[in-house]
Amino acid sequence: MKVLIAPLNWGLGHATRCLPLIVRHLRAGDEVVLAGDGDSLLLLRRRFPGLRFYRLASLHLTYSHHNSQVGAILRALPRLLRSARQDQRLLLSILEQEHFDLIISDNRFGFFIPSARKPSFPDTRCVYLTHQLLIRMPLGLRWLEPFGQWLHRRIIRHYDECWVPDFEGAANLSGDLSHLSPLSVSAPTHFIGPLSRFEFVQPEPMPDAYDVVAVLSGLEPQRTIFERQLKQEFAHSTCSFLLVRGKMAEPMMRVVNQHMTILPRIDDGQLAWYLLHASTIIMRSGYSSIMDLAALGLLEKEKRGEVCLRLVPTPGQTEQEYLATWHR
Secondary structure: OEEEEEEOOOOOHHHHOOHHHHHHHHHOOOEEEEEEOHHHHHHHHHHOOOOOEEEOOOOOOOOOOOOOOHHHHHHHHHHHHHHHHHHHHHHHHHHHHOOOOEEEEEOOOOOOOOOOOHHHOOOOEEEEEOOOOOOOOOHHHHHHHHHHHHHHHHHHOOOOEEEEOOOOOOOOOOOHHHHOOHHHOOOOEEEOOOOOOOOOOOOOOOOOOOOEEEEOOOOOOHHHHHHHHHHHHHOOOOOOEEEEOOOOOOOOOOEEEOOEEEEOOOOHHHHHHHHHOOOEEEEEOOHHHHHHHHHOOHHHHHHOOOOEEEEEOOOOOHHHHHHHHHHO
16 A cells, blocks of 8 residues: 655644554555655654655744734634645645555645545545544634534545544543544544554663653744743753753754753654653643653553643643643
């Protein structure tokens, strides 16, 4: 089977949760081709340097400096729609060059074959990967949630299937986001279980460990604001502190300042080791981060009081605010 996998470049979470899908298909003997843009594509290419790839249109999204992202999202809507149309044109161009049996779009809204062109590619199945069947709105705009649902359903109905990276039953990780009304989408929906970057990774034993490990990701300027806050908080702490900045394009340079170590990025095996040996872990409450913590057993360890997890939502990012509250 020939598979094309395309994650959205909105932070690194969409790319990291595609890693186990890529490994599964490679182990099954399938040919995998990557598609994407920005840091997400760079992450996948570094992990799988031998795979071919297509570069898609870049979004260049940014968040607001403030505690509401409604304005930023509304301003980004024309860019998202433009990008979706570009994605569709690029996908059709790719399919004119080579055949794919399966196309997996992780929240790339336009990465599907339109119905008018479907007869030209009858053997190609398009899958939409998402954990947000419910689009959360800010408290004052909850009345808009039905519209968000309607809009997302219109996107999903263009795909042959919708895959939800979570458990179907009550013991799940995404809560209302995928379980409140999962059957309301307009494509066959399947819960495929959580997807974590650590699924096929063994912790790589390191000579050191840190009391506190912070892993950053997400859109600017909120990523930088969060980094600045953490540096100030731990500047005079006696705890050993590792800060992973989540910067894929920066040179690999290790900065050590007294008790603080700063890295632009880190291999998954090393990150797993540091997370498993930390007493405090600080992350954004993005869904991919939560799946990673679950894969390492850290959510259960927190329940037993063996580790402190600080899940900090991006201000105004309603999905992360919900997940932080729900897991707390």
